[in-house]
Amino acid sequence: MLSTTAACGSDEGSTVTADVELTIATFNEFGYEDLLKQYQDTHPHVRITHRKTGKADDHHQTMFTKLASGSGLADVEAVEEGWINQVMAKSDQFNDLTKIGPSDVTAERWLQWKSDAASNRDGELIGYGTDIGPMAMCYRRDLFEDAGLPSDPDAVGELFATWESYFATGDRFVAKSGRAWFDSASQVFNAMVNQNKVGYYDRDDNLVVESNEAIKKDWDQVTAAVGGGQSAKLVAFGNEWNTAFKNAAFATKTCPSWMLGVIEAQSGPENEDKWAVTASFPGGAGNWGGSFLTVPKQSKHPKEAAELAAWLTAPEQQIKAFTAKGAFPSQNEALLSPALLNQTNPYFGNAKVGALFAEQANKVPAAQHKGPAAGQIQDKVFADALQAVESGVEVDEAWKQAVEGATKLAK
Known part of the structure; x- marks a missing residue:
């Protein structure tokens, strides 16, 4: 049936006629703007409306509301890792992509820990992996030098070998410089928790x-x-966190791959080459962030939606998304591509960021089971409790606050 819709970018674009109208709902920056236009150019029978939400919380709250109501979901819904287990708990309302997707797109295309996170106990694949957030450490080279610390990415490796050595170096830095070592307690804590075999929930x-x-x-x-x-x-x-990058208010930053773009945007051109990134990360490997593309059973065009999701998460497109917005690939083939491995970042002293984060991604041993409210426990409960500590609340009282908040959310 022919129908009329707006081209990709729902608030602008010409009116066209197409056989299939698809909607895709994402949040933050997936790097899909040019890719969706390219897909339409090569699939003239398809027209795509992109619903893009600024905040992940808002996107997921809207998605679950529409899921409960039985209508209104996009044909392709993005799901962030902190919410994937809530989706898996309702996997009967999403399509098994092994059945409706292209036959050559299997779970083996992705890092195992990535595809495992979107596979239910019946072996159904509910989401195609988009990006991941392998961990590295970013730091202010100039502040290290001023404090008498080594500043070359290889030389700082011993400082970041373990969390014990990281915090011990932080004590030295604060004593010497009078500046803060890191930006936020919750940002460090989140990285540490994400490394653990078991997080806020058991399996x-x-x-x-x-x-x-x-x-x-x-x-x-x-x-x-x-x-x-x-x-x-x-x-x-x-706002204060954003400004702090320009003002050199702290020396180190836990640095999943997507954080490079944030640092550059907030630090500004005047601080180019003052930041460095090293593959040495306390406690070994870790992942923070990453998403999946799902096809809800509400979709009227599930096969076409799965084809779009498969194309967007193919190696070639994952590399383009990384180039556009820093969304690091999760596909095995992409992680071996010279187009990725040879990528450098001039802002960080021409660091070979493609190879660096590919190495980190391959070190991650397994996907941590997140549990139904893991995202909210991380972003709301523990973030608030740690901010309370930073505001002067007693540590034991804040811990009690965190436990009680998590327990309430999990009910």
């Missing part, structure tokens, strides 16, 4: 915040560092 979706010794150890280390003056006490992604 049976039991909340284990209070009984998980690894989480309590992470909490104790971070809050001790706050007590030692290492935190700039900033709210991540807030």
